[in-house]
Amino acid sequence: MQLTVWTYEGPPHMGAIRIAASMQGVHCVLHAPQGDSYADLLFTMIARSAKRPPVTYTSFQARDMGADTAELVRKTLRETVERFQPRALLVGEACTGELLQDQPAALAQGMGFDCPVVPLELPAFTRKEHWGASETFHQLVRTLLRGQQPRRLDPVAEGRRPRANLLGATALGFRCRDDIAEVTKLLDSAGVDVNLSAPAGASPEDLLRIPEADFNVCLYPEIAQSTCVWLERMFKQPWVKTVPIGVGATRDFLIEVGEVAGIDTSAAIAAGRTRLPWFSRSVDSTYLTGKRVFIFGDASHVIAAARIATEELGFEVVGLGSYSREFGRELRAAAERYGVEALISDDYLEVESAVLDLAPELVLGTQMERHIAKRAGIPCAVISSPVHVQDFPARYAPQMGFEGANVIFDTWVHPLMMGLEEHLITMFREDEEFHDEAVASHLGSGKLSAASAEPSPKPAAAEPTASADSIGADVAPVWEPEAELELKKIPFFVRGKARRNTERFAAERGVARITVETLYDAKAYFGR
Amino acid sequence: MTGTSSTSDAAASQACLASGLGTSSSDPSAGNLRSGNLQVQHEQGQRQVFCGLAGIVWLHRKIQDAFFLVVGSRTCAHLLQSAAGVMIFAEPRFATAVLGDRDLAGLADCNEELDRVVTELLARRPDIGTLFLVASCPSEVIKLDLDNAAERLSREQQGRVRVLAYSGSGLDTTFTQGEDTCLSALVPVLPEAAAGTDALLVLGTLPDVVEDQFRRLFEALGIPSLHFLPPRRGSELPPVGPGTRLLAAQPFVGGTAAALIDRGATLIEAPYPFGIEGTRAWIAAAAEAFGISAARVEAVTAPAAKRAAVGLERYRAQLAGKRISFMPDSQLEIPLARFLQRECGMELVEVGVPYLDRRMMGAELNWLPSDLRLTEGQDLERQLDRLRVDRPDLTVCGLGLANPLEAEGLTTKWSIELVFSPVHGFDQAADLAELFVRPLNRRDRLAF
Numbered sequence: 006m007q008l009t010v011w012t013y014e015g016p017p018h019m020g021a022i023r024i025a026a027s028m029q030g031v032h033c034v035l036h037a038p039q040g041d042s043y044a045d046l047l048f049t050m051i052a053r054s055a056k057r058p059p060v061t062y063t064s065f066q067a068r069d070m071g072a073d074t075a076e077l078v079r080k081t082l083r084e085t086v087e088r089f090q091p092r093a094l095l096v097g098e099a100c101t102g103e104l105l106q107d108q109p110a111a112l113a114q115g116m117g118f119d120c121p122v123v124p125l126e127l128p129a130f131t132r133k134e135h136w137g138a139s140e141t142f143h144q145l146v147r148t149l150l151r152g153q154q155p156r157r158l159d160p161v162a163e164g165r166r167p168r169a170n171l172l173g174a175t176a177l178g179f180r181c182r183d184d185i186a187e188v189t190k191l192l193d194s195a196g197v198d199v200n201l202s203a204p205a206g207a208s209p210e211d212l213l214r215i216p217e218a219d220f221n222v223c224l225y226p227e228i229a230q231s232t233c234v235w236l237e238r239m240f241k242q243p244w245v246k247t248v249p250i251g252v253g254a255t256r257d258f259l260i261e262v263g264e265v266a267g268i269d270t271s272a273a274i275a276a277g278r279t280r281l282p283w284f285s286r287s288v289d290s291t292y293l294t295g296k297r298v299f300i301f302g303d304a305s306h307v308i309a310a311a312r313i314a315t316e317e318l319g320f321e322v323v324g325l326g327s328y329s330r331e332f333g334r335e336l337r338a339a340a341e342r343y344g345v346e347a348l349i350s351d352d353y354l355e356v357e358s359a360v361l362d363l364a365p366e367l368v369l370g371t372q373m374e375r376h377i378a379k380r381a382g383i384p385c386a387v388i389s390s391p392v393h394v395q396d397f398p399a400r401y402a403p404q405m406g407f408e409g410a411n412v413i414f415d416t417w418v419h420p421l422m423m424g425l426e427e428h429l430i431t432m433f434r435e436d437e438e439f440h441d442e443a444v445a446s447h448l449g450s451g452k453l454s455a456a457s458a459e460p461s462p463k464p465a466a467a468e469p470t471a472s473a474d475s476i477g478a479d480v481a482p483v484w485e486p487e488a489e490l491e492l493k494k495i496p497f498f499v500r501g502k503a504r505r506n507t508e509r510f511a512a513e514r515g516v517a518r519i520t521v522e523t524l525y526d527a528k529a530y531f532g533r
Numbered sequence: 534m535t536g537t538s539s540t541s542d543a544a545a546s547q548a549c550l551a552s553g554l555g556t557s558s559s560d561p562s563a564g565n566l567r568s569g570n571l572q573v574q575h576e577q578g579q580r581q582v583f584c585g586l587a588g589i590v591w592l593h594r595k596i597q598d599a600f601f602l603v604v605g606s607r608t609c610a611h612l613l614q615s616a617a618g619v620m621i622f623a624e625p626r627f628a629t630a631v632l633g634d635r636d637l638a639g640l641a642d643c644n645e646e647l648d649r650v651v652t653e654l655l656a657r658r659p660d661i662g663t664l665f666l667v668a669s670c671p672s673e674v675i676k677l678d679l680d681n682a683a684e685r686l687s688r689e690q691q692g693r694v695r696v697l698a699y700s701g702s703g704l705d706t707t708f709t710q711g712e713d714t715c716l717s718a719l720v721p722v723l724p725e726a727a728a729g730t731d732a733l734l735v736l737g738t739l740p741d742v743v744e745d746q747f748r749r750l751f752e753a754l755g756i757p758s759l760h761f762l763p764p765r766r767g768s769e770l771p772p773v774g775p776g777t778r779l780l781a782a783q784p785f786v787g788g789t790a791a792a793l794i795d796r797g798a799t800l801i802e803a804p805y806p807f808g809i810e811g812t813r814a815w816i817a818a819a820a821e822a823f824g825i826s827a828a829r830v831e832a833v834t835a836p837a838a839k840r841a842a843v844g845l846e847r848y849r850a851q852l853a854g855k856r857i858s859f860m861p862d863s864q865l866e867i868p869l870a871r872f873l874q875r876e877c878g879m880e881l882v883e884v885g886v887p888y889l890d891r892r893m894m895g896a897e898l899n900w901l902p903s904d905l906r907l908t909e910g911q912d913l914e915r916q917l918d919r920l921r922v923d924r925p926d927l928t929v930c931g932l933g934l935a936n937p938l939e940a941e942g943l944t945t946k947w948s949i950e951l952v953f954s955p956v957h958g959f960d961q962a963a964d965l966a967e968l969f970v971r972p973l974n975r976r977d978r979l980a981f
Contacts, residue, residue, distance in 0.1 A: 006604075006636050006646035008653055010628045015611040038670045040584025040703025043612045045933035051615075055940035057933065064580040067673075067704040081579070088914060100606035101670035101704075104637075129606060130634045354657075380623040391614075 011353045011373040013328035013391060017127035018099045019044055020137025024145065025095055026058035026176040027204040031145070032091035036078055036102030036109040037062045051394045052177055061085040063102070063109075070105075078109045079116065086118050093149065093209040094118060095141060097125030121209070123148045133351070135227040135303070135329065138175060142204055143232045149212045155240040158219050160266075167266040168198045169245075170218040172233060173225030174205035179306065179390040181205055181225070183403035188224060188249060191406045195259055195273035197266055204228075216240045220265045224248065224405070227303050227329055249405045250309035251413070252281055252317055279407035281414045285318055292427065293418065297502065299324040299365040301348070301356055301374055302389025304332030306404070308339045310369050310388050313413060315343060324363045326350065353377075364501025367421060372396075382497070384420035384445075420448070422498070431496045482511040484519045491521045506531045571898055571907060573889060578912030581933050582862060582887055583616075583949075584703030585711025586667065590617045591953060592715055592763070593626040595738050598662035599767045601627040602654060603701065604647065604679060605669030628654065632671055643675075647682050648689075651696070661694055663767030665715060668700040695722065695767065707887040709785040709863045709952060712738060716762055719770065720792040723762075726774030732758035733819055734771055734798065736790060737783025740955040741765070747782075747806075747958060750816060753833045754825050762789070773798055778822045780815070782806060782957060784897070785864040787890040804896040806957045807865075807965060808872035809841045814896070837959035844963030845876065848970045853878030855973070858920055860930040861885035861911050862948040869929075869951065869965075871900045877966055881905055882925045885916065927969060944972050 018035055025033035026048050035041070042062050048054040063081045065074055086094065096113040098105075110124030123145050127137050160167045169192060174181035182205075189199050200218035201211045215221075215236065221244040223233045233244040243265045249258035256274050263270035284290065298320045300310050304327045314320040325340045326348030333349050340347035348359050357377045360368060368378045368385040372393050378385035387396055388404075403409040422430070422445040430436075438446075484492070495503045503524070510527035511519050586609055589601045603609045610629035617627070630650045636643045647666075655661060664686075666679045679698035686696040699718035701711040716736070726732060733756045735747060744761055751759050760771030775797035779790055782805070790800050803818035804811045813834055820830045857879050859866040866886050873879040881901075885908045891898075901907070908916070920928060920943070928938055928945045935945040946969055956965040 006630045006632060006643070006650050008628060008650045009607075009610045009631045010625055011614050012607055012610040012629070012631070014607070016606060016608045018608075019611065038584070038703040039580045039582060039707065040586070040612070040670070041608060042579075042581050042933055043583060043587075043615060045581070046931075047615055049934075049936045050932050053936065055936055057937045062579055064578070065704070070674075070704065084914070100608050101674055104671060104674045128634075129608070130632060130637060133607065376622050376625070 007352065009353065011376060013351050013353070013371065013373060014134035015044075016100055016129045017132045017134060017137025017140070018097055018125075018129065019047075020134045020139070021095055021097050021125055021127060021141040022048075022058055022060050023134075023138050023175045023177050024141040024204050025060060026054070027174070027206070029206070029208040030092035031095065031209060032059045032061070032085060032089045032093075033095040033097070034061050034078075034082055034085050034109065034113070035063070035097055035099050036074075036105070036107060037064070037099035038101045039064045039066050041099050041101075047177055051392075052397050053394075054176070058176070059089065059091070061089075062099075065102075065105075074105055075107045075112060078107050078112055082109070082113050082116060082118075086120070090120075092120050093145060094120050094122045095125055095145065096122060097127050097141075098129070100129035103127070103129050121148050136331065138228050139231050142228060143235060145204075145209075146212055146215065146232050147235065149209055150215065150239070153213075153216055153240075156216055158217070160219055166196050166198050167220070167268060168200040168218045169262075169266070170200050170215055170221045170242075171202040171224055172221050172244075173223060173227075173229030174202055175225070175228055176205065177390070178205070178225060178228070179303075179388075179392055179396065180402060180404045180409075183401050184224065184405040184409070186401075187403040187406035187408055188222065191249065191255070191259070191273070191277075192222075192262065194276060195262055195270040196268055197262060216242070218242065220244060222262075226305055226332065248305045248309055250306065250409060251313040252279055252407070252410045253312060254309055255279075255406055255410070277407045279410045281317060281410040284414050290319075290418075293421070294319045296320045296367055296421070297323045297363075297365045297499075298367045298369060299360055299363055300388070301326045301328075301368075301370040303327060304329035304336055306389035308335060309404075311339055311343060313410075314369070314417075317410070318414075318417065320367070323365050324348065324359055326356065326359070362505075364505060366498045367417070369417065381501075384422075384498075386417045386420055388417075421445070427496065427498075482508055482517055482519050485521070488519045488521050488524050491524055503528065571901060571903060571905060574906065574908045576908055576910040576912040576915070578910075579914065580707075580887075580911045581860070581913050581931055582911070583708040583931070584612070584670070585701035585706025585708065585714060586612055586669065586703075587616055587708055588701060588711025588715060589613060589627050589667065591738060592712060595765065596663065596763050596767050597765055598660065599626065599665060600654070600658060600661040600663070601665045601667055602651065603627070603629040603667045603669055604672045604677065605629055605632065605667075605702075606671045607631050609669045609671075624658075632675075637675060643677055644682060644685075647677075648686065651686055655690070655694060664694055664696045665718070666696065666698040667711075667715075668698065668702055670702040670704050673700065673702050673704055697722065707861075709783070709865075710788075710887075712783070713786050713788045716786060716789040717792045719762065720773070720789060720796065723770050723796070724772045726772035726777055728774070729776065730758060730772075730774070731776040731823065732760060732772070732778070733823070734773065734777050734779050734793070735759070735761045736779055736781045736793075737786045738763055739782055739957060743955050743957050743961060746960055750833060750837070751819070754816070754820055754823075754829060756819065756823055756825075778819070780819045781893060782815075783864075784868055784890070784893050787893040790893065800892075802896050804871070804900060805868040807868045808876045808962050809838050809845065809959060810876055811868060811872060812841075812957070812959050812962070813838055818896075834959070841959040841962040845966055848963060848966035849877050851970045851973065852966060854880065855926040856880045856882050856923070857927045857929065857969070858882040858923060858925040859884045859886075860916065860920075860928065860934065860948070861887040861908070862929075862931055863952055864888075864890070865948075865951055866929070867894055867897050867901065867907075870905075871897055872962075872965065873969065874902065875900065876962075877969075879927075879969075882923045883908060883916075883919065885909075885911060887911070927973060929969075944976050946972050 025031045048058045096110040113122045174185050221233050221242050223229050223244050236242045245261050247258040247261045249255040259270040259274050298314050300307050307327045311322050322343040327336050328351040336347040360377050368374050369388045371389050372391050375385050402412050507524050507527040668679050683696045683698040697718040699714040773796050777798035779798050779800045801818050801822045803815045806812040806815040817830050870881050870884045874881050883906045889909045929948050932947050935947045938945050955961050
């Protein structure tokens with residue numbers, strides 16, 4: 006049992022619904038209790054879809070459970086196929102359905118439907134949403150391509166441009182809609198055509214054309230990596246592994262496309278237009294240098310964000326982590342590059358305690374990190390799912406490619422206090438309108454929440470253990486009132502860090518009472 | 534199992550599950566049943582409704598020192614955050630103890646795990662006064678006894694925190710029924726009212742502003758003592774006893790009413806306080822139970838009723854003659870349909886309810902037209918087929934259906950808002966009508 010305040014991913018059947026809802030002509034039947042249809046809202050409300058996701062739930066209730074729930078499954082399957090006439094049928098269970106063990110997938114396979122039936126094994130108590138989506142997509146592609154032979158493809162001999170499949174974009178994916186458009190543009194500039202994009206926008210017939218592409222582009226490894234690996238093995242299709250988020254990654258992506266497709270992409274790289282490098286170089290951005298940033302999200306977006314933060318914006322990554330356990334190796338390698346340890350966890354409380362402990366100046370995370378950042382009074386921008394309705398915007402807002410870099414620059418810098426204000430607040434602390442407790446004036450009026458500015462005034466999850474540790478160990482140093490006042494003169498966004506450093510400095514030297522002198526000694530010792 | 538003893542199908546089948554019996558209390562697929570002069574059509578099939586866990590979304594705001602810990606799966610956690618997570622919480626007052634593979638292996642282990650999670654939670658949140666353990670579909674299927682766990686944990690907390698259990702599972706409860714099971718769990722811990730005290734207990738969550746309005750009206754009538762359940766704080770529980778008269782403000786609290794009746798309270802049969810007519814009848818029924826004269830009721834309610842009529846007139850003009858259908862959702866469908874038909878002049882096409890609790894709905898049913906198409910339960914696709922043939926001017930439905938129906942050219946009013954808005958009482962009668970006018974008005978305004 007795990008205490009879960011917020012969950013980063015839904016259950017695995019949510020991933021299966023995402024695949025079905027991304028595609029045309031695919032229907033999903035789920036053995037699930039009444040109430041699990043809440044999942045439809047994510048599509049109709051958060052992503053504002055104009056049609057219901059193609060899912061039918063058995064909706065069993067307590068009164069059905071003594072009776073023949075297997076018959077309920079059969080009835081639901083029969084009526085669903087008759088009504089929707091899908092061209093591929095996904096059959097699986099939600100968590101409670103799994104406990105009943107009615108084997109709906111096996112039942113469906115025995116019912117003689119005309120369309121291909123894809124049985125889904127979705128272990129709800131061990132796996133999660135992305136795994137469910139990845140597994141569903143993989144099984145669907147395998148089922149449909151069964152029996153097809155690899156073809157000999159040669160764009161040069163056939164006198165055509167190379168063709169690529171874009172794999173991994175889904176309904177409810179973070180900015181998938183615009184990423185696909187941006188990457189399609191990018192590939193076109195390099196002389197590559199898109200054969201198809203899947204699962205988003207594809208039909209079962211489209212998936213049959215997957216082998217007609219010269220290579221695959223794995224845009225969202227969490228969803229499509231296992232399928233790309235399988236296609237490489239079965240159809241000898243190479244795949245592009247770089248995710249083009251950020252200027253550097255987009256260039257590397259084009260280089261890799263060139264290698265995989267056997268074409269020269271240097272012209273496309275040279276012609277790529279993005280404002281991020283100049284905006285970031287312009288003197289207005291100097292104050293961004295060394296801003297301490299904490300990054301959390303799915304593996305791909307976190308790895309991409311860390312590179313942008315350090316190489317393209319000049320931030321310092323003080324913490325990096327992800328809930329994507331499947332990509333632990335890649336995450337640890339990335340963290341090592343920035344001299345931090347990767348936090349690989351799906352435990353919101355663990356992430357919260359890491360943020361409160363590190364006291365960064367900016368959090369780049371998911372919707373869940375917005376809760377943490379609010380509690381700690383730290384500016385925050387969203388870089389990865391899970392996200393809420395405001396992150397399915399009407400405007401063009403890709404993360405990938407050159408335009409994606411423009412979007413990222415604006416989004417990440419926006420929550421930070423602007424340069425002049427930051428200077429003036431540091432110099433003059435008693436202004437009525439511009440002061441510590443106020444939010445940055447460009448973000449509107451108002452006060453920060455009670456918990457702001459001084460992270461963790463209330464007992465946090467980590468504290469019971471911390472206090473247990475300190476029994477027998479050194480007693481935490483006490484702040485002299487003057488030192489406490491002096492600390493308040495440090496700008497609020499670095500104050501948490503300064504407090505922590507000073508206490509560490511004092512503890513390491515056995516200083517029991519922190520004076521103003523200790524504060525400045527610590528500052529000199531650690532720098533900034 | 535934390536049961537309700539209402540006469541509804543859902544509650545009856547919950548009892549079936551608890552006793553391990555497999556037979557349904559009624560054959561839901563079998564045709565019609567007469568309720569007074571009203572035909573009720575029963576349907577069974579796919580349902581597009583919330584489970585009772587959704588009740589947490591408003592209950593955690595109403596009861597300010599309560600925390601709701603769902604014992605369930607990742608699906609349950611996902612539901613809660615999908616519903617409430619658009620608000621950014623510094624200190625959320627709900628969470629899920631997510632069951633893992635290890636928990637499914639053996640039950641003894643499960644209880645230890647639960648104790649550990651609760652201890653962790655209470656250490657993090659010392660401000661919690663009442664902790665609700667909320668059962669879900671998975672915890673019910675594996676028969677994890679949360680009632681026992683609640684007793685054990687309450688003992689261990691030695692009065693510092695009150696721990697209670699109820700079910701919000703989709704197997705047992707539909708949407709607002711989660712409030713009923715939650716309040717039912719509070720009934721046994723309500724203090725005993727002093728002998729010989731007469732008091733009015735208003736049942737069902739009301740927005741604070743509405744609660745205050747009703748308090749003023751009842752005080753003006755001279756009701757001796759007045760309480761609300763749920764209270765604003767878990768530490769301020771109302772007393773109950775033989776002198777307690779129950780007045781349900783919400784139609785979905787049948788189980789709680791039954792539990793209170795078991796503790797000696799008597800139920801005042803009344804329609805629900807929606808619109809002018811409903812509110813007046815609701816207050817009059819309470820007054821009658823306390824022997825307050827009709828003239829006194831008239832004198833107290835007349836100014837508010839008159840004011841409400843002025844406010845309502847504007848919207849009545851826009852709603853009169855319009856056709857409306859309700860998809861099943863919250864149990865508010867019948868009283869709202871009654872209000873819209875009798876006070877706003879709308880034509881009722883189909884009224885769907887997730888379940889029909891006859892004891893709680895008696896007074897309302899008498900006010901419905903005898904030829905009404907009233908549907909209990911749901912077979913989603915068939916109901917949508919009927920809706921597409923009917924093509925009403927306005928469809929009240931959940932958020933899973935609203936946008937897709939709008940895209941089909943049907944104007945919708947999303948039903949959940951009716952649970953989240955101040956809609957009861959005289960001074961909200963116009964606001965309530967406005968909620969139904971707004972989507973029609975919007976459709977007229979938009980050029981594209």
